Amino acid sequence: MTSQTPITVARGDGIGPEIMDACLKILDAADANLAIDEIRVGKTVYEEGNTSGIEEGAWEKIRATGVLLKAPITTPQGGGYKSINVTMRKTFGLYANLRPVRAYYPFVFTRYPATDLVIVRENEEDLYAGIEHRQTQEVYQALKLISRPGSERVIRYAFEYAKRNERKKVTCFTKDNIMKLTDGTFHRLFDKVAEEYPDIEHDHWIIDIGAAKVATTPEAFDVIVMPNLYGDVVSDIAAQLTGSVGLAGSANIGQTVAMFEAVHGSAPDIAGRGIANPSGLLLGAIMMLVHISHTEAAEQVHNAWLRTLEDGIHTGDIHNQTYSTHWASTDELADAIIERLGEVPQTLKPVSYADTVDQQPISSAIDEAIHTVKQLVGVDLFIDWSEGERDPDAIGGRLSQINGDGLKLKMITNRGVKVWPGGQPETFRTDHWRCRFVADGVDTITQGQVINLLTRADAAGWDCIKTENLYTFDGEAGYSLGQGE
């Protein structure tokens, strides 16, 4: 038997306490050997005036165990309340969101009976940094930030997860044909990390065709890792395919803390009636048991749950005329699972966690970019300009007058498309112009030259809304070219 492991538990709101009680009863019957410490999060804490929804002292408790099993929370309507999930993710650096998606056909109907995949979504970066600006009357921007260590960590986690769980293949989705630097970095690091796992197949798909393939042939995938926004969308598509969103568990993994939960919410419409399905939270709890290496209990509970599903003991949300034999309450379902501990499913594939290797700490090992020579070779000046017909030759000609001091206007783009010199008349033009000045007659420039350029632009009356420095790294451009450049 494994040694007792401390975990933190939050019972949540709505159906949360009911399904948590059912789960803990099952874990206890399976000798999961957990020392449970409870914290209060959610509605009552919000109502006490704590806008984070997490009681005082809870952070220390979670930090002490490193593991949180969390029932769903009701986020109060109206402004000012922060989502607990987002707060947890950001505070503890929960960089990987794991969502296994499996079909339970024929017991739960789906057109994709062979689906059995796991989505690993990067959880902290990408457009979710929430750095947005309005820069002109017409144009708004959001910054998509992708870091090398952040990408490497989640990719490495995906391969380690595949290894631990005897998965055969890891697939990566990006849009690196368009975003060569951000998504390109994610893809490149994926290929590099894959080299360290020769026993695991790997491939890459452009996100659009990849998502389409998930929606039509989900059985072609095993583990899929992707940046934050794509993962958000694709994990919901995948979960819908199996017809079992209510049966999905999820894990949020960080370096020192991990949080496990159901994918669904607190279902206030059925709270207090004892009819909620505890399966999503139970599957989250099983992921937690594997995470803390209580694999024997994880396997026992998971197989007993599959067997119960096969035996037709179903809560109302998945009840069907063909396969259901008993309309179970939350408690009855828990008791039925407990009765089947030690049994395995007959039709569905049993799970095996017996040979699961221990979780390895994930650290960045690729230091390719750290020792590169970084040189400043130019600057993109973003200008708000909307005079007359917005003629590119007019802005190009006038702006060239501030050339000098080692910098020269090379091109202008509008929404990324080159309009000067030599643009096409059909190109639509907003009031947002990216004007690229590059080193002229010198190899590199200084920050001082950039500041001088800005001073000359200001003196000439230009409305500069921002600048982006252009760097090379070991001679390689760290910036994209304009479309048509």
Ligand code: NAD
């Ligand atoms: P929901 O998932 O709570 O409910 C959607 C529908 O599914 C409802 O009809 C509900 O009765 C049903 N349902 C959900 N879980 C069920 C279960 N285990 N058994 C049987 N039926 C189930 O989504 P919602 O109604 O949009 O959100 C309700 C609250 O939950 C909101 O306050 C929302 O912010 C919150 N929420 C929390 C989390 C979380 O804590 N991780 C996630 C999503 C939503």
